[in-house]
Amino acid sequence: MADIDRDTLLDIYTRTMKVNRTDEKFRSLLMQGKVAVMYYCVRGQELVSAAAMAALKDEDYVVCTYRGQGEQTAKGIPAEKWWAECLGKVTGTCKGKGGTMHITHPEKGIMVTTGVVGSGLPIANGLAMASQNTGDGKVTMVSFGDGAANIGAFHEALNMAQLYKLPVVFLCQNNRYGEHTAFADHTQSESIYGRAAGYGMKGVRVDGNDVFAMYHAAKDAVDRARAGEGPTLIEAMCYRMMGHFFGADFSYMPKEHLAEMQREDPLPKLRAVMLERQFTEDELDAIVAGIDAEIEDAVAKALAADLPGPEELQIDVFEKVPA
């Protein structure tokens, strides 16, 4: 297994913990009844997002889904803007008009967060097409779940991306469930990555709980795309350790599955790697403490911020309504 240099490892660790601490905080606020909004937990998938975003440049484009906190946070949306948006405040990145399912922050390349399963893939092709047309050198990465691989948009998009050799990376986070339906109950395919072959595309499967495998798979795909060698479909194997959305029942998950995902939890594994690489407990704890402080500050500001006014209903519908 190829190595990862210490700086990059630390970067991935920091991004992973930002995603995790944001998720923990969100669940705690929901549990305490301090906020009441839709939130799709990312517990168990933090490392996939963090390693994938670490493989991108700041200016690269990302399209994600309602379960996109990982990509959004790891790509670098400022916590203040993110929290305010999730709480529906006018100081949010979308002025409170997008919300948890439609986070957008072009400054950090988060171009679309879609609430419709599979819809992000064709849009990612378009962002990549723009890069191909202009030669701006950007790569687009689109994240989606295993459930999205069964919708037509997935197949249309893969075929078109390979046809034009677009600089796009398809990141399937196979968390074993499409909403409440287990993988084996939504397809007879053995894998998602195998479907790439049907379109003449490179497909790879990686352990999304292994920082080395995950980062290198993402980096290789991004490098290929940037070099004009075309798209890659990555199937990152991971677990969704909570229900479909916060508060949703997940008693349908068998006990063996729950035990397996506990064993495979990416966070203790990553911590062990960090310690092996001579980062100290104190160093790592200090990183998490810094993240927590930033989140606390962002949440406090978001809670105190103004709500959007009714005039916002007429703004941003059109650039201008013809007179």
Add this chain to the structure above:
Amino acid sequence: MGEITMAQALNRAIDEAMAENSGVFCLGEDVAAKQGGGVFKITAGLTEKYGENRIRATPISETAIVGAAVGAALAGQRPIAEIMLMNFVGVCMDQIVNHAAKLRFMSGGQTNVPLVIRTTTGVGVGFGGQHSDMLEAWFAHVAGLHVVTPSNAADAQGLMRSSIDCNDPVIFIENILCYGLKSQDPGPGYRVPLGKAAVAREGSDVSVITYGRTVLDALAVASELANEGISVEVIDLRSIAPYDEATVLASVRKTGRALTLHEAVRPFGTGAEIAANIQEKCWDSLKGPVRRIGGTFSPVPFASVLEQAWIPNKQQIVDQIKASMGRG
């Protein structure tokens, strides 16, 4: 200057925009030179000038076509996506309605989608139930979309340029039966503003509010009825949504009678919205109820005799106008 057909006018508008702005590009099924420049030849000759990256022939994948156009537009390009026939929008409504239309709003204005979706349709050529429908009401019902349709070649050129200039998505509806219509050549760079109706014929007794191919029927009827002393004003909306309410209301306040006319089926059509709006805002000027004509509420049939019975015809327009005048 000579005359120009609607097909030529559309081709010229796209050509001009592509020459001026390297971000303008076309994508759709069969649009490139290799495939003959589009089924209706609207993009003929453009591949040779601008290359295959800017005239992208696509697989038969409407969701991927519109999705790619949305993504490219988000990145600052100005794509012109072709959905070969309007009924095929059924394949890609998610990309149009949930994404193209809403991304400006949902992003709080951080992104926008300067996208033109060209599509063609029309009843009267024997294409049957899945290649003929006018579905403009579907899109007019969605906040964030402009819906445009020309009734003559000059407007086609001018509306197309304005649609490409527009920083929001535009559904540009062409009628197969109108591609050969000729106008006086409006010259290069011609633009017709979005949201601005044309008074296609002035009159004083009754206002017919229509758009697209049925403008021709309304004008023919207006000429005919002039011989009987009935003065018909014909409003060509050109932009169906948002539409030019001021011009419509001013016309109805003048004539006191209104008839909405479209090829799309009558129930829940755009004519119903316009009629309701007129009745709310011009009640005191009205001499009678606003009347509506639209296609028959059935799928478009194949057999020519049935198709002709389906489509709104000139006699219906005459009858409705006369009835509104108490001369039925």
